Amino acid sequence: TKWVLTFGDGRAEGRAELRELLGGKGANLAEMANLGLPVPPGYTITTEVCTYYYDNGRSYPADLAAQVDAGLEHIQTITGRLFGDADNPLLVSVRSGSRASMPGMMDTILNLGLNDVTVQGLAKGSDNPRFAYDSYRRFIQMYSNVVLDVSHHEFEDILEMTKERKGVSEDTELTADDLAKLVEAYKAKVLKATGKPFPQDPRDQLWGAIGAVFSSWMNARAITYRRLNSIPESWGTAVNVQAMVFGNMGDTSATGVAFTRNPSTGENRLYGEFLVNAQGEDVVAGIRTPQPITEASRIEGGVAAPSLEKRMPEVFAEFVRVSTVLEKHYRDMQDLEFTVERGKLWMLQARNGKRTAKAALKIAVDLASDGVLTRDEAVERIDPAALDQLLHPTIDPKAERKVVATGLPASPGAAQGELVFSSETAEAAVAAGKKVILARTETSPEDINGMHVSQGILTTRGGMTSHAAVVARGMGKPCVSGAGALRINEKAGTLTIAGRVFNQGDIVTIDGSTGQVMEGAVPMVQPELSGDFATLMRWADEVRRMGVRANAETPADARAAARFGAEGIGLCRTEHMFFDEKRIVAVREMILADDEAGRRKALAKLLPFQRADFVALFEIMKGLPVTIRLLDPPLHEFLPHTEKDMQEVAGALGVDVDKLRARAAELAEFNPMLGFRGCRLAIAYPEIAEMQARAIFEAAIEAAKSTGQAVTAEVMVPLVIGKADFDFVKARIDAVAKEVETETGQKLTYQVGTMIELPRAALKAGEIAETAEFFSFGTNDLTQTALGISRDDAASFLTRYVDKKLLPKDPFVSIDRDGVGELVQIGVERGRAVRPKIKLGICGEHGGDPESVAFCEEVGLDYVSCSPFRVPIARLAAAQAAL
Ligand code: PEP
Ligand code: MG
Numbered sequence: 041t042k043w044v045l046t047f048g049d050g051r052a053e054g055r056a057e058l059r060e061l062l063g064g065k066g067a068n069l070a071e072m073a074n075l076g077l078p079v080p081p082g083y084t085i086t087t088e089v090c091t092y093y094y095d096n097g098r099s100y101p102a103d104l105a106a107q108v109d110a111g112l113e114h115i116q117t118i119t120g121r122l123f124g125d126a127d128n129p130l131l132v133s134v135r136s137g138s139r140a141s142m143p144g145m146m147d148t149i150l151n152l153g154l155n156d157v158t159v160q161g162l163a164k165g166s167d168n169p170r171f172a173y174d175s176y177r178r179f180i181q182m183y184s185n186v187v188l189d190v191s192h193h194e195f196e197d198i199l200e201m202t203k204e205r206k207g208v209s210e211d212t213e214l215t216a217d218d219l220a221k222l223v224e225a226y227k228a229k230v231l232k233a234t235g236k237p238f239p240q241d242p243r244d245q246l247w248g249a250i251g252a253v254f255s256s257w258m259n260a261r262a263i264t265y266r267r268l269n270s271i272p273e274s275w276g277t278a279v280n281v282q283a284m285v286f287g288n289m290g291d292t293s294a295t296g297v298a299f300t301r302n303p304s305t306g307e308n309r310l311y312g313e314f315l316v317n318a319q320g321e322d323v324v325a326g327i328r329t330p331q332p333i334t335e336a337s338r339i340e341g342g343v344a345a346p347s348l349e350k351r352m353p354e355v356f357a358e359f360v361r362v363s364t365v366l367e368k369h370y371r372d373m374q375d376l377e378f379t380v381e382r383g384k385l386w387m388l389q390a391r392n393g394k395r396t397a398k399a400a401l402k403i404a405v406d407l408a409s410d411g412v413l414t415r416d417e418a419v420e421r422i423d424p425a426a427l428d429q430l431l432h433p434t435i436d437p438k439a440e441r442k443v444v445a446t447g448l449p450a451s452p453g454a455a456q457g458e459l460v461f462s463s464e465t466a467e468a469a470v471a472a473g474k475k476v477i478l479a480r481t482e483t484s485p486e487d488i489n490g491m492h493v494s495q496g497i498l499t500t501r502g503g504m505t506s507h508a509a510v511v512a513r514g515m516g517k518p519c520v521s522g523a524g525a526l527r528i529n530e531k532a533g534t535l536t537i538a539g540r541v542f543n544q545g546d547i548v549t550i551d552g553s554t555g556q557v558m559e560g561a562v563p564m565v566q567p568e569l570s571g572d573f574a575t576l577m578r579w580a581d582e583v584r585r586m587g588v589r590a591n592a593e594t595p596a597d598a599r600a601a602a603r604f605g606a607e608g609i610g611l612c613r614t615e616h617m618f619f620d621e622k623r624i625v626a627v628r629e630m631i632l633a634d635d636e637a638g639r640r641k642a643l644a645k646l647l648p649f650q651r652a653d654f655v656a657l658f659e660i661m662k663g664l665p666v667t668i669r670l671l672d673p674p675l676h677e678f679l680p681h682t683e684k685d686m687q688e689v690a691g692a693l694g695v696d697v698d699k700l701r702a703r704a705a706e707l708a709e710f711n712p713m714l715g716f717r718g719c720r721l722a723i724a725y726p727e728i729a730e731m732q733a734r735a736i737f738e739a740a741i742e743a744a745k746s747t748g749q750a751v752t753a754e755v756m757v758p759l760v761i762g763k764a765d766f767d768f769v770k771a772r773i774d775a776v777a778k779e780v781e782t783e784t785g786q787k788l789t790y791q792v793g794t795m796i797e798l799p800r801a802a803l804k805a806g807e808i809a810e811t812a813e814f815f816s817f818g819t820n821d822l823t824q825t826a827l828g829i830s831r832d833d834a835a836s837f838l839t840r841y842v843d844k845k846l847l848p849k850d851p852f853v854s855i856d857r858d859g860v861g862e863l864v865q866i867g868v869e870r871g872r873a874v875r876p877k878i879k880l881g882i883c884g885e886h887g888g889d890p891e892s893v894a895f896c897e898e899v900g901l902d903y904v905s906c907s908p909f910r911v912p913i914a915r916l917a918a919a920q921a922a923l
Contacts, residue, residue: 043089044107046114047073047903048081048283056370061086063278065137065825068390075369077362078386081118082132087139090276091629093254097180108246111281119283124242128165131175131284134249138277141391142265143510147186149249150319151284152181155240159223163216171289173219174211178319180226180238180357186256187262188247190233198225212317246281253279261485268492285386287379288319294355294380295747296348298333300363301373303395303513304452306402306572310334310363312376313503314348320377320388329522330503333359358385371412372421373403396452396513397422397429401572408579415579416923424890424916430455430573431909432518433564435551442559444548445537447498447523449555450509455496455518456549456561457544461530463490470494474628477548479530483508491515494723496550498557500526526557569603569912577605577689577912580919584724585855586896587903588914589665591883593617593653598660599907605915608664609657610816611756611883614732615673617653618646627678632695632703636727643731650732654739654753655746662668663749667816667883667905669734669756669795670729670769674717676707699919713821713830718759718795722769728767733776741786756816761800765805770811794880796871797821802863806870815871816905817864819884819892823851826860852885855892864920865899881905890917897921 045053045062047070054062054070062070066084073079085108091525112130116122121130131153154162163172168671184190199211202222208214214222227612230238239245247488256262257277266273287295297320298312304522315322322328327448331345333356338347349356359378362385366374375393379386395403400422408418432453435441441750457475460466465487466478470493478494480487482501491497491511496518499508512519515880526813527536533544542548542559549562569577589610590601598609618627623646630642679700680689686704690697709715722729733755740751755773760766770792777788792811797818805815824831829838834852841847847856855861864882871878886892888910896904897918906914 041088041103041127041382042086042107043101043102043104044085044111045070046081046083046111048079048115049118050076054084060138060275061088061278063087063137063139063280064097064141064391065135065389066278066280069280069282069854071369072366072387072390075365077365078384080283080285080388081115082280083108083114084137085279085281087276087278090254090257090278091274094258094276098251098255103248106252108281112246115281115283121283122271123153123246124155124158125161126157127161129153129161131158131162132281133284134246134253135280135282136253136277137280138257138271139275140269140271141394142262142269142271143394143507147252147259149179149186149252151175152183152245152249153242153284154179155242155245157240158242166286166289168289170218170219171286173216173223173785174214174288175286176714177219177222177226179905180230182224183249184226184230184233184238187252188230188234190230194229194233195226198222198229206542250279251282253277261488264488265485268488282388284728285379285381285388286319287315287381288317289382291317292380292383292772294352295322296330296333296378298359298363298376298378299373299393299395300367300376301393301399301403303373303375303393303399304449306395306399306406308406309336310360311337314378316351317566320379325777329501329524333513336710346703347850352380352383355380355383355385362387368412368535371407373399394510395511397426398452398572400426401430401576405572405575416583418576418579419583419916419919420923422916424893424913424920427912427916428909430567430569431885431912432863433566434553435549436565438561440457441551441556441562443556444540444559445525445557447500447520447526447555447557448503448509449553450552451497451512451517452553453496454551454553454562454564455494456547456564457495458545459535460490460494460544461528461533461535463487463569465544466490466494477550477573479526479528480508481530482506483511491517495514496520496552498523498526498548498550499749500524500528512552518550520552520555520557523555523557533857539589542857573912577915579603580916582919583922584915584919585922586893586901586918587779587881588911588918589667589881589903590906590908590911591887591905591909593657595656595660598657599909602660602662604908604911605640606664606911609661609666609668610887610903612657612666612668613672614650614653614669615671615677615836617650618671618678620649623649623657624678628689628693631675631678631707632693632700634775636725639725641729643727647731650735651739651742655743656694658739658751658753659747662747663751665752665754666757667754667793667814667881668732669758670719670732671721672718674707674709674715675721676704676709676712679704679707713824713832719757719765720759722757722772723765726769726772730776733773734780737777737780737788737790740788740790741780741784744812750789753788754814755790755792756814757792757794759821760794760808761798762804763810766794766808767811791879795821795883796864796867796901797825797884799826799863802867804872805867805875809871809874812871812878813875813881814881815867817867817880817882817901819855819860819864819882819886820852822863822884823856823860826863827851827856849891854889855886855895857895861895861899864895868901879903888914890920893917894921 052070052073056071059067135148163169181195296314302311312333333348335347335349377389402420404421407413435454457477460476480497499521506699535542551557589608590606591611592598626645633639740753791813793814795818883905887904888906
């Protein structure tokens, strides 16, 4: 088996398509080498070795060692340097690289190959002993941390002590001699901590590093990151071994990261940061504040330090050329890492850049407008779930902002919450139901859980490409980074700005689009949905087959739905209209009434309210279909539960509290979700359904008059078990329609259909379709009843099913294709067999989940219906499903 693939000097054994085998980094290095771009030579140990390693008790295939040797030989030939050579030593970097990008999650080792002998060769060769010893001490620290498990701070303490003794504050002020002594101290520390001297044989170092990278696949933060991003454990990581190039060889050397377009806004302009005389880790760690790549962003950002464009114009020109080649080649925005070694540019990484949803839209629309992508490809490029970011609130432009500090606008959108200063506090506070802003000096991969639960992230150090910025953008969370005026004291739980102290728990607002930090909860507004968003949505609408409706009952929801492009209402849950303060009295009167006459009297009071509700919905939807569902929940939900409330309600209704208590007891159920709800109410008390039907039909006539547009009312019966109960309710609805037609002399256009939300209804869909004019799959209840898992009690055990991989996903979030999906499919087939033109939709939560939307396309539903904020997501998901 070929376990090792080489690259460098204008060619490579691998290529971009071999991502599964080489990991993202390895595949892209190979591809860049094939494109003739300047890539330091190296080789990739494939992900298959990682799989082998874990399948075989952490051991390697027998023929791996020979192939690793051959790989080294390849690097030595191209560079003309020898591993372990005293005069002209080869140094390498060893990095992980999995199929999916996992920024900062796994380990990297630089400067490998340095020892007491080669450090002198490096000093001579570079004519810079300071640089050589600095590299050596960095290597010892990194290697010992990653491979030998000696904590970073052990070394940092020694470094700090040395600086103190010398009376200097910056690492750069230490001399070659100081650093050589530091190396001795570091080695002594390693001997003390591990009981063994620091390994001097470069080959031992190499194998130690390879083993550490494979082991890091199973470290805690990598496992968390995989879980949050649904990355399978079985993929494994590759290991990339590559000749070192040095950005810290003096003032003509540098290192940096860049995006070919702005990853926050999508603007088509090179965007990035670099540091002179530094190694890559310095930029990512956010310890020194980096300088911009282009002069334009320097001026805009008000950054004093010179840009790469000004400082190294030739390198800059070459970098522009390389980034153009790469963007053209990959047809997408690129995230680049580079190093300049004594005026020569080297590319260390190129990959499709992570970006905000806003930037993703702009980039896709721009690339399609430039003819680089087709419109369909642009539509396919956008992750529907990421649109959620765009639907996030921003600061109300009219609001007063009490700005206390300003940092970099690292990830857009506004967020507010209580200040917390550690990930653990963030998690605890959120578990207690709070909303928090996580404020850190800088974040590291260990903060991933805390970042995940926070509303937004604030850091005092680090640039736009710091860990906090990159991860926040990926999560779609607002982030302000590098707010240098802030001082955080984690232990004391305080944040100080110019002498002013904020405590843990104080409310702040951050604006990740401007970088502002504000005190208090500043009012926020909903986003504007025009521009690139509207363009891409239009392209999506052109290709999608399924309709997209919204679940909405209030005028505000209906207006939001219309604004988000809903093509009607797929589910109006009328029970939500019963809780209103003014109406609840009449609702309770109805429930407490002794006979039908009493109930009808109370229902008559509700009629005008319901009619007005429906008129408003019909008017807002302007002739688009509106599906109104008859009352669904059990009646006891409308009665008071505590003794105090009982007293109050009894007083207000003028009934005896004992009577109220008795009725409440009578209505109580052991299993309300499977109890007296849905059409069972209409069967026991047809007058309720009749009142609702009348309200719907009278509203339809009124709205048709006021808007001058025909109104299509769809009356939906919930929770039927078959044709008989459906027909019973339908007969009442039809009778009311006749009455209203006679009374008003107007002809009504309406349909009566049903929810399919019980397994029996799915099986009997053929019979039901004889009289039902539409079906809407209620996959919430269908999931509950098909799996026998209570919707309201699932939380305590369902996550374990997912954790133990007994279910692929929470079936209430993403449809259980195998089981519930089959029931839907049966319902579709049997329904259509009897009534070929029957209208079929879905209105469970799944209607807004992209994977479930894809399923709906496969089984050929006519539309999906979801909450208003998910309408754009569903539109895009439906388009992608159709492509
Ligand atoms: C359903 O069961 O899927 C549904 C939409 O109805 P509800 O959530 O109101 O029970
Ligand atoms: Mg239901």
